[in-house]
Amino acid sequence: MRYESTRGHSPVVSSAEAITKGIAPDGGLYVPTEKVSIDLSKIEALSSLSYPERATFVLKHFLTDFSDDELIQCVDAAYGNSNFSSPDVAPVKPLTDNTAILELWHGPTCAFKDMALQILPQFLVRSLTKTGEASEIVILVATSGDTGKAALEGFANVPGTSIIVFFPQQGVSEVQRLQMLTQEGKNVYVVGVKGNFDDAQTGVKKVFSDQEFAALLANKGFRLSSANSINWGRLVPQIVYYFSAYADIVKNGTVKNGESINFVVPTGNFGNILAGYYAKSMGLPVNRLICASNTNNVLTDFIRTGTYNRKREFFKTNSPSMDILISSNLERLLYELTGKQSDKINEWMTQLKSTGIYRVDSDLLDLIQQHFWSDYATDEETLDTIHKVWLDHNYLMDTHTAVAMNVLEKYRAATGDNTYSVVASTASPFKFNGSVTKAILGEKAVSGKSEFALLNDLASFTNWSIPVGLRNLDKRPVLHQRLTNKDEIGNSVKNILIG
Ligand SMILES: *Cc1c(COP(=O)(O)O)cnc(C)c1O
Numbered sequence: 001m002r003y004e005s006t007r008g009h010s011p012v013v014s015s016a017e018a019i020t021k022g023i024a025p026d027g028g029l030y031v032p033t034e035k036v037s038i039d040l041s042k043i044e045a046l047s048s049l050s051y052p053e054r055a056t057f058v059l060k061h062f063l064t065d066f067s068d069d070e071l072i073q074c075v076d077a078a079y080g081n082s083n084f085s086s087p088d089v090a091p092v093k094p095l096t097d098n099t100a101i102l103e104l105w106h107g108p109t110c111a112f113k114d115m116a117l118q119i120l121p122q123f124l125v126r127s128l129t130k131t132g133e134a135s136e137i138v139i140l141v142a143t144s145g146d147t148g149k150a151a152l153e154g155f156a157n158v159p160g161t162s163i164i165v166f167f168p169q170q171g172v173s174e175v176q177r178l179q180m181l182t183q184e185g186k187n188v189y190v191v192g193v194k195g196n197f198d199d200a201q202t203g204v205k206k207v208f209s210d211q212e213f214a215a216l217l218a219n220k221g222f223r224l225s226s227a228n229s230i231n232w233g234r235l236v237p238q239i240v241y242y243f244s245a246y247a248d249i250v251k252n253g254t255v256k257n258g259e260s261i262n263f264v265v266p267t268g269n270f271g272n273i274l275a276g277y278y279a280k281s282m283g284l285p286v287n288r289l290i291c292a293s294n295t296n297n298v299l300t301d302f303i304r305t306g307t308y309n310r311k312r313e314f315f316k317t318n319s320p321s322m323d324i325l326i327s328s329n330l331e332r333l334l335y336e337l338t339g340k341q342s343d344k345i346n347e348w349m350t351q352l353k354s355t356g357i358y359r360v361d362s363d364l365l366d367l368i369q370q371h372f373w374s375d376y377a378t379d380e381e382t383l384d385t386i387h388k389v390w391l392d393h394n395y396l397m398d399t400h401t402a403v404a405m406n407v408l409e410k411y412r413a414a415t416g417d418n419t420y421s422v423v424a425s426t427a428s429p430f431k432f433n434g435s436v437t438k439a440i441l442g443e444k445a446v447s448g449k450s451e452f453a454l455l456n457d458l459a460s461f462t463n464w465s466i467p468v469g470l471r472n473l474d475k476r477p478v479l480h481q482r483l484t485n486k487d488e489i490g491n492s493v494k495n496i497l498i499g
């Protein structure tokens with residue numbers, strides 16, 4: 001399998017090159033040149049395999065320049081040992097007759113980003129050898145909270161790499177902030193940005209596209225790469241759990257092999273749900289991919305109208321990992337659904353950059369709506385949903401998952417479609433415990449309390465135990481103090497690497 005850029009002006013590369021480069025030189029995103037199909041009998045056969053075996057099977061179709069042995073090593077290092085607190089890695093928990101929850105947060109940082117970021121460093125170190133890369137790879141990350149910690153955890157002390165994470169100083173929860181600022185490792189740097197996530201992401205993207213800066217770094221033996229969900233090595237492991245979830249549901253007899261199901265995905269940068277689209281395009285029986293947004297509902301508007309308009313108020317919501325107005329991975333979907341028309345992609349992305357708006361044609365909108373449906377949930381609806389699900393089912397969900405649950409209810413009410421639906425649960429409820437405790441115990445129970453006190457309150461009320469990664473966070477030493485303006489991100493990288 002080879003990879004091409006969505007912008008059409010970069011050479012086609014191997015998967016190892018796509019992974020070491022992160023973003024294509026023309027500013028586009030790498031996508032597979034060929035379609036992958038997996039037939040139903042093979043999907044059914046996944047039912048009897050472990051998660052690592054399922055992962056190896058799916059990944060083999062895309063990472064064709066990796067040997068079977070190498071893939072098994074990568075997969076075992078990521079999912080095989082006790083890295084994940086569930087032996088199933090991504091277990092499916094039935095909630096009602098027609099709804100299940102796919103728990104993607106059993107990794108070390110308690111959010112779904114671990115699904116990809118535990119394995120990406122494994123891909124990357126092997127890719128470096130394959131491409132003969134001699135430079136040290138510097139991973140630059142802009143994070144809305146969860147990616148940063150997951151990437152730090154994945155890359156800490158990985159030879160031949162270092163990692164610099166930029167996070168919006170006011171845009172992450174206290175738990176998320178301390179998870180990052182207490183990160184240990186010889187090769188890790190964490191920098192607060194005075195601005196929101198889009199400021200951080202725009203700043204990091206600017207650094208990536210600065211050829212002069214790249215030359216300066218190359219001179220000093222460094223090469224930049226990305227662990228954001230624009231890296232194909234981030235996206236491809238996410239395809240696995242769509243297959244895995246389906247195989248589990250077939251295995252327990254809930255649906256017959258071949259019967260379509262819906263997936264509901266709380267969406268920010270469009271990486272998770274895009275992996276679902278790739279799974280669907282490979283033959284996984286998926287009816288609709290339901291894109292759930294919070295009040296930063298730029299994607300809801302886009303999927304409904306075909307106009308992408310980022311010129312709107314930015315809200316800080318109680319599902320902060322989805323507080324995003326530029327969903328980078330959408331570019332890959334547009335490329336795939338237009339039949340790979342890179343000229344159109346260039347036009348729209350240029351418009352997005354210069355005016356903040358682009359509009360796709362009605363044929364493409366029809367096609368998008370065949371695959372996707374979208375709505376959003378307000379903060380209040382999110383809390384109500386957490387409360388209701390707890391009362392009705394004794395199941396505790398985090399705010400992001402609750403956004404998806406709420407949007408699933410809206411989908412069913414709007415369409416009457418009662419197809420079996422799987423809700424992607426993207427974070428442990430303990431990770432966003434402030435909002436979750438407020439939802440089930442009321443405003444009074446949280447006021448004046450630190451997130452850390454609330455962790456204990458939530459654990460004792462629910463009898464669920466606090467995940468290891470979140471225990472004693474407030475007692476660990478803060479190891480990172482750097483702060484930067486949003487226009488100074490490049491300088492910050494330079495200071496860290498070169499001085
Ligand atoms: C990153 C994240 C999301 C959004 O996923 P995208 O792939 O960016 O759409 C949703 N929920 C949580 C908890 C996350 O960390």
